[in-house]
Amino acid sequence: MTEPILEIRNLCKSFGAVVASEEVSLDLRPGEIHALIGPNGAGKSTLIKQIAGNIAPDSGSILFEGRDVTALDTVARARLGLGRTFQISSLAMGLTVLQNAVLGALGRRGRVFRFFRPVMRDRALLDAARDALQQVGLEDFAAWRTADLSHGQRRQLEVAVALTLKPRVFLMDEPMAGLGAEGSLRLTGFLNELRHEAPILLVEHDMDAVFALADRISVLVYGKVIATGTGDEIRANPEVRRAYLGEEDAA
Amino acid sequence: MRREPLINAAILAVLLAVPLWAWWTDEPFTITLATRVVILALAGVGLNLALGLGGMVSFGHAMFFGIGGYAMGILASQAQDYEPLMEWPILIEGTKSMPVIWLTAIVFSALGALAVGALSLRTTGVYFIMITLAFGQMFYYFAISWPAYGGEDGLSIYVRNEFPGLNTLDPIQFFALCFAILLAVLFFMSRLAKSAFGLALVAARQNQERVQTVGIGVYRLRLAAFTISGAITGLAGALFADLNRFVSPTMFSWQTSGEIMVFVILGGVGRLYGPVAGAALFIVLENVLGGLSEYWHIYLGALLLGVVLFARGGLIGLLAGREVAHD
Numbered sequence: 001m002t003e004p005i006l007e008i009r010n011l012c013k014s015f016g017a018v019v020a021s022e023e024v025s026l027d028l029r030p031g032e033i034h035a036l037i038g039p040n041g042a043g044k045s046t047l048i049k050q051i052a053g054n055i056a057p058d059s060g061s062i063l064f065e066g067r068d069v070t071a072l073d074t075v076a077r078a079r080l081g082l083g084r085t086f087q088i089s090s091l092a093m094g095l096t097v098l099q100n101a102v103l104g105a106l107g108r109r110g111r112v113f114r115f116f117r118p119v120m121r122d123r124a125l126l127d128a129a130r131d132a133l134q135q136v137g138l139e140d141f142a143a144w145r146t147a148d149l150s151h152g153q154r155r156q157l158e159v160a161v162a163l164t165l166k167p168r169v170f171l172m173d174e175p176m177a178g179l180g181a182e183g184s185l186r187l188t189g190f191l192n193e194l195r196h197e198a199p200i201l202l203v204e205h206d207m208d209a210v211f212a213l214a215d216r217i218s219v220l221v222y223g224k225v226i227a228t229g230t231g232d233e234i235r236a237n238p239e240v241r242r243a244y245l246g247e248e249d250a251a
Numbered sequence: 252m253r254r255e256p257l258i259n260a261a262i263l264a265v266l267l268a269v270p271l272w273a274w275w276t277d278e279p280f281t282i283t284l285a286t287r288v289v290i291l292a293l294a295g296v297g298l299n300l301a302l303g304l305g306g307m308v309s310f311g312h313a314m315f316f317g318i319g320g321y322a323m324g325i326l327a328s329q330a331q332d333y334e335p336l337m338e339w340p341i342l343i344e345g346t347k348s349m350p351v352i353w354l355t356a357i358v359f360s361a362l363g364a365l366a367v368g369a370l371s372l373r374t375t376g377v378y379f380i381m382i383t384l385a386f387g388q389m390f391y392y393f394a395i396s397w398p399a400y401g402g403e404d405g406l407s408i409y410v411r412n413e414f415p416g417l418n419t420l421d422p423i424q425f426f427a428l429c430f431a432i433l434l435a436v437l438f439f440m441s442r443l444a445k446s447a448f449g450l451a452l453v454a455a456r457q458n459q460e461r462v463q464t465v466g467i468g469v470y471r472l473r474l475a476a477f478t479i480s481g482a483i484t485g486l487a488g489a490l491f492a493d494l495n496r497f498v499s500p501t502m503f504s505w506q507t508s509g510e511i512m513v514f515v516i517l518g519g520v521g522r523l524y525g526p527v528a529g530a531a532l533f534i535v536l537e538n539v540l541g542g543l544s545e546y547w548h549i550y551l552g553a554l555l556l557g558v559v560l561f562a563r564g565g566l567i568g569l570l571a572g573r574e575v576a577h578d
């Protein structure tokens with residue numbers, strides 16, 4: 001079996017009495033989509049934040065391409081190749097859509113300390129940015145102010161910016177939220193191809209998308225991974241049905 | 252929606268026409284007022300880089316203004332007394348040469364901004380305002396208690412410093428020199444605002460997390476902006492001292508920091524020509540309202556409140572409308 005690119009070992013994180021991660025271990029292998037599902041408040045976003053370096057775990061470690069990155073900050077992890085999208089869009093709202101994408105391409109290239117050449121005339125950066133916008137279907141909105149986009153479009157822009165980073169691993173926190181049926185379907189098709197560029201750790205509530213895309217699924221409940229397996233294994237798992245999927249059936 | 256460049260050009264045209272007219276009609280006082288506007292605008296352009304583009308609310312920019320002023324004062328006073336600054340280990344003499352004074356002002360205010368920024372930028376929000384204020388006051392009290400260069404009374408320079416090929420004692424020539432510097436710095440700032448650095452800096456002001464997520468560290472970004480910002484305000488300080496042929500600890504005072512900030516806010520935070528419009532408005536008000544009433548600051552305060560509450564883009568925003576994000 002291939003070596004995992006991303007490996008999470010015994011991660012623990014509590015907020016006071018709330019246990020958001022309890023001995024969480026999982027990994028991400030080349031070419032796969034590993035979905036992380038679980039009810040609201042299970043600790044999915046908290047796990048993504050620990051992997052991306054926004055919050056420090058209480059204990060446990062995160063290995064990226066065999067290297068322990070637990071002590072590194074967000075910037076260093078992004079530079080190593082962790083491309084992340086936020087559950088609640090986190091963009092520079094006063095800039096245009098294209099500028100946000102160019103910022104991503106600039107982050108990928110480095111060499112930020114350039115004071116004199118107009119960045120929005122930089123062919124290489126513009127090409128990378130436009131290409132990413134086109135991939136998510138935002139090319140017609142390039143000149144829009146980001147604040148004027150709909151919520152769904154902001155999610156698409158999040159993905160586009162992550163694309164410009166050409167990361168080694170994608171961490172995506174509910175990229176389908178707010179997209180609508182058609183948008184979800186389109187993004188599902190897109191992610192299905194994207195896995196060949198880099199594996200994806202995908203937090204998602206849209207179960208159709210999850211079962212269509214995921215090679216493996218991990219189920220998080222109250223900060224604990226109660227099961228990891230293929231779609232069929234997860235569907236058949238009685239504990240999962242009781243704790244999570246059962247709720248949906250009942251609803 | 253491309254009114255702003257026209258308005259900017261109009262501001263420059265007026266700023267150039269007024270002293271030329273005054274020169275024609277032989278009113279040197281008006282030329283000096285226009286020179287004041289240009290120099291204070293330059294100080295504001297410096298602050299605007301930190302405050303407007305970078306979102307760093309520095310309440311201590313007077314320290315760079317003062318460093319620039321004292322760079323001029325110390326070099327020129329040593330030169331006029333024929334006393335070298337230092338004889339050992341190397342001989343350093345004072346100078347009356349403006350280019351050398353400017354360079355000294357830029358280097359020392361940049362170093363000051365680098366040191367102060369390196370410490371202050373570990374904090375944000377109100378703490379950043381307070382720590383920059385505290386550093387500014389530290390310089391102020393130091394200048395007051397440093398007897399070698401006039402202490403509280405300040406330092407007088409008898410003859411304005413020299414610039415090759417110009418008679419700097421002629422008000423219109425000194426104005427032209429300051430105006431040229433302002434133009435050059437505005438050009439540099441317009442390029443910087445559109446550069447890779449400018450994009451990252453502005454993005455970090457709007458959403459720091461976004462910038463970090465694409466792998467760009469915001470601390471170094473802000474520190475570089477703060478350093479350049481301090482250097483520009485320092486250069487303005489050297490010119491201001493030369494205009495008055497006098498430096499005093501007042502240049503370091505928090506009131507001076509506040510005034511520089513007022514230029515930026517009045518004119519329009521983050522707008523390239525905001526500080527120019529703001530400084531011009533300030534000097535006009537000071538001379539018109541100041542002639543009518545001793546308490547003109549009350550009206551200034553009311554105006555400032557109006558701008559903050561109703562016209563966030565300041566004078567430029569009022570005239571040109573919302574900022575166009577796209578280049």
Ligand SMILES: Nc1ncnc2c1ncn2[C@@H]1O[C@H](COP(=O)(O)OP(=O)(O)O)[C@@H](O)[C@H]1O
Binds near residue numbers: 039041046
């Ligand atoms: N910064 C925080 N401070 C305190 N509690 C938090 C914080 N972030 C998340 N939590 C709590 O941790 C739990 C997991 O949250 P989260 O990771 O956002 O869940 P999910 O993304 O699975 O819906 C929730 O109970 C939430 O209230």
Ligand SMILES: [Mg+2]
Binds near residue numbers: 044045046087
């Ligand atoms: Mg979440």
